[in-house]
Amino acid sequence: MSPPARLTHFSPIFPVRDLRRALAHYESLGFVTRAYAGGGEYGFADRDGIGLHLAAKPGHDPGTSASEAYLYVEDADALYAEWSRPGIGGITRPVGSTAYRLREGSHVDPDGNLIRFGSPLPGRSDAQRLQPHLESQYGIQVAQISELDVGVFLVGRPDGPSWVARLFPPVRPVAAAAGDAEVLRFLAEHDFPAERCATPEPVSVLDGQGLLVTEHVAAVPRTERRAAIRDLGGLRHLGELLGRLHALPEGAGAVARDGGAWHHLADGDPHDEVAAAARLLADAEVLVPAGERRPYESMRAELEALDSCQGLPQALVHPDFVLANVIASPDRGLVVVDWTGAGRGPRLWPLAFLLFAEGAKDLRRVDLVVAGYRRHVNLEPAELSRLAAVARARPVIFESWAFCMGRKSIADAAREAAAAGELAEAVGARARAAFAAERTA
Secondary structure: OOOOOOOOOOOOEEEEOOHHHHHHHHHHOOOEEEEOOOOOOEEEEEEOOEEEEEEEOOOOOHHHHOOEEEEEOOOHHHHHHHHOOOOOOOEEEEEEEOOOOEEEEEEEOOOOOEEEEEEEOOOOOHHHHHHHHHHHHHOOOOOEEEEEEOOEEEEEOOOOOOEEEEEOOOOOOHHHHHHHHHHHHHHHHOOOOEOOEOOOOOEEEEOOEEEEEEEOOOOOOHHHHHHHHHHOOHHHHHHHHHHHHHOOOOOOHHHHOEOOOOOOOOOOOHHHHHHHHHHHHHHHHHHOOHHHHHHHHHHHHHHHOOOOOOOOOEEEEOOOOOHHHEEEEOOOEEEEOOOOOOEEEEOHHHHHHHHHHHHOOOOHHHHHHHHHHOOOOOOOHHHHHHHHHHHOHHHHHHHHHHHHOOOOOHHHHHHHHHHHHHHHHHHHHHHHHHHHHHHHO
């Protein structure tokens, strides 16, 4: 018998609506592209010996007839950083570790075609890169490193107290991390209960990524957290801390930079956050099945109508001032962490989201937050009148993001966004009544 034919390579064929636009998109992903010389609305995209074909298909519906391919890469995290740069079309979803021993992410192109990409585990993880860098940069010993959140690591030290290391994505400028450190120093100067910089020079660069090290704040055991927060003043004290933050004197430098946006979407103020969410949802249009256009258009309309607090009073703001970012410390009381992207922005933005987050559990919790906040800040009439509209903003953004990241269908996201609007009205009414009651008390 003749030996079996030897295979040389394998190329998926992606259907596209506009060949020229598709070639430009894959060129932005680092591929070398070319149209087929013989015409026929056909093209090629090649990178590192890997190739795919692009075929123009009249009437192509991305929601029903797109293709998929799996791409094995040396470093999935590095490819995610490259393909999630500003200006790259489509949707690039974050990398995570899988049960089948891969670090895996995905990219959906503007025609709905899916590229899942992965690299083997174990690889040279962020934790493995961190240890020699920290030891050489700061002259410390590192006993162990464990991941607390995406890009956030607990650094155990045998020669001193533990640190927290935040490794920011390559797309975030190192200057932004330096600004975070400047905000933390300002908070320390005013004795505000926040995490503290671990060293006088807490920002360094690791393989082009900004790295910020702060002191680790020891917490009570998880089983004791709820009782500890209650004993430390609970929601009334949390509201007081937010009011105290907003009453701090105006700072300079990074303390005066635009802040308040959710850093997973944007650096800047709430207007930048809303704009980034709108762009993300527009890029995700190709993910919408033909039968779910109505909820998608509803979600886009919701985003376009959001109140980002333009023209309202400003203060130093934390981007996500909720209980999830509060540590109950046996030594320091309630300590607020994760100041990434903090800066000067509308004070109503974090207050409204805190009120929404607690009001979603029980509307009576709104009264406690207001009682504490009012000890330092009185809202102006314009803020009170817009409170409900602002309270719905962050939940709608979260629902939009959940759809774009593949965590929810657009129908479910739109349904939850509508429900958030109703709850925001109830929270706004309750908060206005609580502020009014405080004024007359």
